[in-house]
Amino acid sequence: METILTERSPLGMHESMLLTRAYEEKLAALFAAGNFPMTCSSQGQEASAVGVVRALGPDDQILTNHRSAGHLIARGADPGRMIAEVMGKATGYCGGKSGTLHISVKELGVMLTSTIVGGELSLATGVALSKKMLKQPGIVACFFGDGAACEGIFHESLNLASVWNLPILYVCENNQWQAFVHRRETMVADHLSPRAASYGIASTTVDGNDANAVLKSALAAVEQIRQTGQPYLLETYTYRQKGHISFDDQAHVDPSELAHWLTLDPITRMERHLREIAGFTTGELAALRTKAQERIDAALEFARQSPYPDPSALTTDVYA
Amino acid sequence: MPHITVEQAIGQALIEEMQHDPRVLIFGEGVATTQPHLVQQFGAERVRNTPLAEAIIAGTAVGAAATGLRPVIDMLFAPFLAYAMDAIVNSAGKLRYMSGGQFAFPLVVLAKTGAGWGVGAQHTHNLEAWFVHSPGLKVVMPSTAADFKGLLKSAIRDDNPVLFFNDMTLGHHAGEVEEGEAALVPLGKAVVARPGRDVTLVSYAKGMHACWQAAEMLAAQHIEAELIDLRTLKPLDEETVLASVRKTGRLVVVHEAGPLCGVGSEIAALVAEKAFSALKTPIRRVTSPDVPTPSSHALEQAFLPQAPTVVATVRSLLD
Numbered sequence: 001m002e003t004i005l006t007e008r009s010p011l012g013m014h015e016s017m018l019l020t021r022a023y024e025e026k027l028a029a030l031f032a033a034g035n036f037p038m039t040c041s042s043q044g045q046e047a048s049a050v051g052v053v054r055a056l057g058p059d060d061q062i063l064t065n066h067r068s069a070g071h072l073i074a075r076g077a078d079p080g081r082m083i084a085e086v087m088g089k090a091t092g093y094c095g096g097k098s099g100t101l102h103i104s105v106k107e108l109g110v111m112l113t114s115t116i117v118g119g120e121l122s123l124a125t126g127v128a129l130s131k132k133m134l135k136q137p138g139i140v141a142c143f144f145g146d147g148a149a150c151e152g153i154f155h156e157s158l159n160l161a162s163v164w165n166l167p168i169l170y171v172c173e174n175n176q177w178q179a180f181v182h183r184r185e186t187m188v189a190d191h192l193s194p195r196a197a198s199y200g201i202a203s204t205t206v207d208g209n210d211a212n213a214v215l216k217s218a219l220a221a222v223e224q225i226r227q228t229g230q231p232y233l234l235e236t237y238t239y240r241q242k243g244h245i246s247f248d249d250q251a252h253v254d255p256s257e258l259a260h261w262l263t264l265d266p267i268t269r270m271e272r273h274l275r276e277i278a279g280f281t282t283g284e285l286a287a288l289r290t291k292a293q294e295r296i297d298a299a300l301e302f303a304r305q306s307p308y309p310d311p312s313a314l315t316t317d318v319y320a
Numbered sequence: 321m322p323h324i325t326v327e328q329a330i331g332q333a334l335i336e337e338m339q340h341d342p343r344v345l346i347f348g349e350g351v352a353t354t355q356p357h358l359v360q361q362f363g364a365e366r367v368r369n370t371p372l373a374e375a376i377i378a379g380t381a382v383g384a385a386a387t388g389l390r391p392v393i394d395m396l397f398a399p400f401l402a403y404a405m406d407a408i409v410n411s412a413g414k415l416r417y418m419s420g421g422q423f424a425f426p427l428v429v430l431a432k433t434g435a436g437w438g439v440g441a442q443h444t445h446n447l448e449a450w451f452v453h454s455p456g457l458k459v460v461m462p463s464t465a466a467d468f469k470g471l472l473k474s475a476i477r478d479d480n481p482v483l484f485f486n487d488m489t490l491g492h493h494a495g496e497v498e499e500g501e502a503a504l505v506p507l508g509k510a511v512v513a514r515p516g517r518d519v520t521l522v523s524y525a526k527g528m529h530a531c532w533q534a535a536e537m538l539a540a541q542h543i544e545a546e547l548i549d550l551r552t553l554k555p556l557d558e559e560t561v562l563a564s565v566r567k568t569g570r571l572v573v574v575h576e577a578g579p580l581c582g583v584g585s586e587i588a589a590l591v592a593e594k595a596f597s598a599l600k601t602p603i604r605r606v607t608s609p610d611v612p613t614p615s616s617h618a619l620e621q622a623f624l625p626q627a628p629t630v631v632a633t634v635r636s637l638l639d
């Protein structure tokens with residue numbers, strides 16, 4: 001039984017970010033040690049994930065992309081079943097048929113993790129159309145990258161959502177990188193949000209490394225969508241702290257750019273906030289980090305103990 | 321039983337299924353404009369025009385299917401499907417499996433195909449094999465008015481993504497067609513369209529019409545051809561094909577699509593693997609050549625498999 005999380009306090013968001021960070025660090029360490037699958041790390045983007053996901057309600061649907069660990073964990077996904085899926089175990093959310101790159105969890109309203117860049121933009125309109133025509137409560141949140149915003153489907157999706165009045169929160173996580181290509185090489189502007197205006201869609205850009213700011217912007221956007229039934233584009237300006245995929249050693253990354261963004265690390269910033277505004281002590285903050293790491297240790301143990309799928313599963317679930 | 325055309329059969333199937341299930345909706349470029357009676361009967365919500373954007377038309381159908389609707393999308397001409405391949409192949413066909421069975425994708429993709437209109441290769445391309453090759457999809461390609469109606473109704477009721485190819489040159493072809501539930505034709509079942517003992521002709525869509533003609537010409541020469549209409553290309557009704565070949569010992573596959581890695585190659589492989597000992601002669605295929613569909617009427621007719629070629633191919637096996 002899965003539980004959708006909607007805890008919006010700074011501490012609640014912080015715990016989700018710590019869990020995501022511990023998850024990403026653990027998977028990176030396992031890969032580095034050898035004999036563990038590759039993943040696309042969302043390290044550095046935890047605030048963007050939790051701030052948006054926690055602005056949603058239980059009836060809302062999520063579609064996301066290959067860098068989805070933060071979205072899944074913020075929504076309440078069990079890291080044990082996530083790691084099991086990454087490892088191809090039968091207890092994974094998709095029985096080992098997804099792997100790291102395509103985890104969906106129907107019970108949590110996560111319809112899709114797409115690794116076709118832009119696949120989430122392609123399906124989001126239909127999910128929103130179902131909500132509208134079947135008179136189901138809730139909206140659709142669609143996460144995609146700055147790279148996906150260069151795909152034609154970005155434009156087709158926004159245009160249709162606007163013309164058909166579909167309740168979609170488009171969330172462009174502008175993390176400066178598109179696999180091995182810097183965003184500067186693929187677009188002339190720094191921001192994606194202005195593109196929305198040409199489709200008659202409201203938009204804003206928010207500091208994607210400040211969870212409180214992301215939550216505030218996302219809550220306002222979600223409220224507007226619920227009121228008007230119209231789409232909205234929220235750009236979270238953030239940074240991919242790790243390489244595109246596990247083996248990417250970031251040799252091509254400008255060290256000063258990376259150093260700059262590390263000073264804006266979303267978890268360090270939230271810790272500062274908790275210390276200064278909420279009076280947390282350094283010891284308490286350290287204990288929270290340890291707690292998250294212990295949960296991930298337990299999650300990994302669960303995944304390790306889990307069986308692989310029976311070979312007979314090879315040909316099941318192809319057709320309904 | 322009413323005698324109606326293929327076009328009317330398709331129209332009836334849509335109306336009956338939209339009446340049958342309120343979750344069925346149809347959208348595409350100009351769908352609402354060209355079918356005002358559907359808008360009148362079912363409302364503008366369920367019958368929608370779309371922007372000229374095949375990728376998002378298909379993607380929207382996939383997302384809607386996963387979450388409770390049962391979309392039918394009209395993609396117009398089959399070559400336009402190239403813009404929609406990602407949603408159909410990577411999403412509709414794969415995401416049930418990739419999600420470990422969490423989602424189903426009940427949707428129908430309509431596309432016109434078939435040479436004979438002189439509109440050239442960017443409007444005419446028999447690309448059904450692309451989809452037969454893609455896991456998770458079903459592919460339907462009927463030849464008679466009754467099958468157009470019955471298979472479209474079944475496709476709309478099926479819980480999986482179905483590609484429904486409509487050979488546009490068959491639009492005015494007419495036949496006896498049932499109404500309501502009696503009209504249903506199951507997916508995945510071929511039919512013996514004409515019994516015969518000497519040779520098995522396997523075909524579908526317009527190819528069937530060339531085979532009918534060929535069978536009559538052969539009958540005049542005292543050669544009895546058995547005609548198998550596949551109707552559904554995926555899932556393929558292997559048993560009906562194999563049973564016929566085991567009886568006749570000879571196989572000619574006829575289709576309008578090109579020969580390379582086509583449905584005919586698959587049928588040939590199937591028979592070679594499972595009924596080789598029944599074969600008295602080599603398997604033969606009659607297809608279009610591996611060229612884009614030409615526009616000129618003269619070239620287009622040369623492109624299409626014609627009855628005399630089918631007859632000559634059968635004769636070459638018997639003589």
Ligand SMILES: Cc1ncc(C[n+]2csc(CCOP(=O)(O)OP(=O)(O)O)c2C)c(N)n1
Nearest residue numbers: 067115116117145146147148175177178179
């Ligand atoms: C259609 C498609 N093209 C290329 C790729 C290879 N690829 C995977 S992720 C990625 C970069 C995507 O960049 P962006 O959308 O900014 O997301 P990010 O990885 O930065 O989160 C690329 C090119 C792919 N998976 N799908």
Ligand SMILES: [Mg+2]
Nearest residue numbers: 145146175177
């Ligand atoms: Mg990016």
